[in-house]
């Protein structure tokens with residue numbers, strides 16, 4: 001790349017997966033040229049500090065847990081250092097050479113540095129000014145939120161970056177928040193040998209964005225595995241007299257004592273904040289184009305900022321769904337829209353009705369579409385069916401003490417939501433996504449025959465449940 005170059009068709013700020021895909025889709029068949037501005041590692045949070053390392057830590061933990069619950073399998077145990085070494089390999093030891101090779105191989109340039117909007121189609125990177133002929137895409141993602149709790153920031157708490165890139169397993173860890181990051185992290189910390197893991201969640205239950213039974217089943221599994229869950233409880237004060245921030249994934253100081261809203265205290269060797277995310281929209285120059293310089297940045301059905309037809313936002317930053325696959329979906333649409341508009345063609349729109357998600361706890365939680373509560377709030381003609389996943393031949397074979405539950409949410413005869421909880425349900429979620437998105441009529445689902453003996457047979461049982469309910473049996 002010519003180091004003096006300052007003009008491209010498309011400038012993408014932020015090189016996480018959505019930023020990369022937006023650049024790819026805008027350029028691959030259009031003849032347009034794009035550059036990605038990245039301040040840290042190309043591949044972003046997902047590749048190096050979120051999805052990939054977390055799942056790399058969880059898979060061995062899940063395998064051992066499953067093996068220990070399978071009569072006839074003996075001796076399953078974890079080699080913790082080998083698991084951490086494999087995680088380091090998964091994050092390429094924080095080297096993004098292969099991602100840069102991918103970009104340059106696809107004809108996409110990469111500029112290192114902090115990007116900032118500086119007016120119409122203009123971006124500055126550490127003092128250098130770049131201009132875009134067609135579009136600027138913002139894909140700067142989010143960072144861990146640190147709630148304003150007395151003493152918390154001063155205690156230099158771990159965030160998801162430390163948890164996923166852990167090098168030192170704390171013997172005792174307290175986790176603020178009981179959402180997805182917390183529940184997954186509690187699973188791997190307990191699995192990797194932490195003796196006391198305490199989750200403090202302000203709301204009524206864990207994983208509160210899911211169907212209520214999901215958080216309840218995960219909480220019961222935590223209780224069995226020795227993780228303490230404190231719901232309807234908030235942290236009011238944090239005290240850590242000795243703070244030594246030794247670096248990412250290393251314990252950041254001495255003992256930490258956390259005071260809870262009921263007046264009790266928890267003492268631990270580390271505190272992890274997993275209380276949601278803050279958008280990276282401050283210091284992005286949004287005010288130079290008339291936007292609020294904070295918060296999530298709103299977009300229309302073309303992933304374009306309303307009233308600014310050259311400015312696109314994909315991934316976490318638009319706040320629509322903080323998930324890599326949804327950010328990448330948005331990026332495919334935004335990239336196509338940029339190419340279409342440059343060619344003078346009608347632009348595609350995105351359809352954001354269905355968000356699938358898998359939380360890789362033990363048992364896993366998977367969902368697609370609406371929960372019952374969301375469907376009722378939307379005023380739909382709601383009926384539901386539930387089934388005990390442990391009652392299937394397929395799950396009976398998976399482990400000796402299988403726990404799980406499934407639920408379908410219907411609007412009349414149309415499926416609008418599905419939730420599955422259980423070991424090995426992750427790959428089941430896409431069947432629900434397809435059925436919901438393709439609006440497959442309930443009658444047709446009877447002819448989609450699941451193989452025996454698989455976990456997919458839950459579909460048949462759920463259809464039978466709906467049928468019985470409707471026949472009044």
Ligand SMILES: Cc1cc2nc3c(=O)[nH]c(=O)nc-3n(C[C@H](O)[C@H](O)[C@H](O)COP(=O)(O)OP(=O)(O)OC[C@H]3O[C@@H](n4cnc5c(N)ncnc54)[C@H](O)[C@@H]3O)c2cc1C
Pocket residue numbers: 013014015016017018019037038039040041042043044045046047049050051052054055113114115116139140141142160164181280283284314315316317321322323324325326327
């Ligand atoms: C622990 C954890 C586990 C997760 N696991 C999953 C999972 O299993 N599946 C899933 O779908 N989602 C998961 N997520 C969510 C997922 O990580 C995010 O949805 C995804 O990373 C969003 O991608 P993004 O590109 O929008 O943001 P990011 O991945 O955060 O990328 C943004 C990029 O922009 C760069 N950047 C920021 N500001 C600037 C600037 N001014 N100039 C230049 N560059 C800048 C950053 O350095 C970064 O590389 C997880 C999240 C966490 C925290």
Ligand SMILES: NC(=O)c1ccc[n+]([C@@H]2O[C@H](COP(=O)([O-])OP(=O)(O)OC[C@H]3O[C@@H](n4cnc5c(N)ncnc54)[C@H](O)[C@@H]3O)[C@@H](O)[C@H]2O)c1
Pocket residue numbers: 147176177178179180181182184200201202203207208233234235274275276277322323357358359360
């Ligand atoms: N497997 C996956 O797909 C995966 C994994 C990890 C993260 N993610 C994504 O990352 C995003 C962020 O995850 P997250 O877990 O940080 O956020 P979250 O919003 O899912 O959960 C945060 C939780 O913290 C609680 N909380 C907030 N402040 C609190 C306080 N002061 N005291 C006690 N509890 C408090 C909230 O009630 C909430 O339950 C999510 O939207 C999620 O979709 C996805």
